[in-house]
Amino acid sequence: EVQLVESGGGLVQPGGSLRLSCAASGFTFSDHYMDWVRQAPGKGLEWVGRTRKKANGYTTEYAASVKGRFTISRDDSKNSLYLQMNSLKTEDTAVYYCTRAAGAGYTPWDYWGQGTLVTVSS
Amino acid sequence: DIQMTQSPSSLSASVGDRVTITCRASHGINNYLAWFQQKPGKAPKSLIYAASSLQSGVPSKFSGSGSGTDFTLTISSLQPEDFATYYCQQYNDYPLTFGGGTKVEIK
Numbered sequence A: 001e002v003q004l005v006e007s008g009g010g011l012v013q014p015g016g017s018l019r020l021s022c023a024a025s026g027f028t029f030s031d032h033y034m035d036w037v038r039q040a041p042g043k044g045l046e047w048v049g050r051t052r053k054k055a056n057g058y059t060t061e062y063a064a065s066v067k068g069r070f071t072i073s074r075d076d077s078k079n080s081l082y083l084q085m086n087s088l089k090t091e092d093t094a095v096y097y098c099t100r101a102a103g104a105g106y107t108p109w110d111y112w113g114q115g116t117l118v119t120v121s122s
Numbered sequence B: 001d002i003q004m005t006q007s008p009s010s011l012s013a014s015v016g017d018r019v020t021i022t023c024r025a026s027h028g029i030n031n032y033l034a035w036f037q038q039k040p041g042k043a044p045k046s047l048i049y050a051a052s053s054l055q056s057g058v059p060s061k062f063s064g065s066g067s068g069t070d071f072t073l074t075i076s077s078l079q080p081e082d083f084a085t086y087y088c089q090q091y092n093d094y095p096l097t098f099g100g101g102t103k104v105e106i107k
Helices: none
Strands: A003-007 A010-012 A018-025 A034-039 A045-051 A060-062 A070-075 A080-085 A094-101 A109-112 A116-120 B004-007 B010-013 B019-025 B033-038 B045-049 B062-067 B070-075 B085-090 B102-106
Touching: A003 A094, A018 A034, A018 A094, A018 A116, A034 A070, A034 A080, A045 A070, A045 A080, A045 A094, A045 B085, A060 A070, A080 A094, A109 B045, B004 B085, B010 B019, B019 B033, B019 B085, B019 B102, B033 B062, B045 B062, B070 B085
Parallel strands: A010 A116, B010 B102
Antiparallel strands: A003 A018, A018 A080, A034 A045, A034 A094, A045 A060, A070 A080, A094 A109, A094 A116, B004 B019, B019 B070, B033 B045, B033 B085, B062 B070, B085 B102
């Protein structure tokens, strides 16, 4: 059974940093692109960014709203995905989901984690 | 960026109704279009990809259609468990973008 379990959320002050983790199980993690998607309270879904797999050089893509502040990484030996968030702003307050892309290239998501809440407030 | 416009933003329907939600992309997206269902307090669930292909385990009452820039999600006979918010999303180009969502409520 595919499982994605996020952790690391919490309350942080504006300007602070936080690192989210997503533990994957039930599939060959290294074969898949992985993404982060967020949802501000009462709002719609917003893509945050993507990491490709080793065969694609672990390259990354980011939304303009987080580029230069957030960094996505992965550790295939630990079946884990990470989101390092720096210079946090109040507008980064959201539930953050990790998602599994079904394949590579133009690939949809097929599984989502349960999410972890990040609150940026003084 | 490719803008995704969903309509309506909300609708009221009865159990057994046929429901159709529309999604329009600002540019052609080569049918790289997905639909998701989200219930309150829960993570989204993937329903459809490539505009019309059902994800594994998704019941056949859900169907997707369309091409180019105009797409639809249809629920053939609405059941109590289908009351939720539905989102479309394009994965043709970065940034990946979502429609604003359609909330399906009980009439």
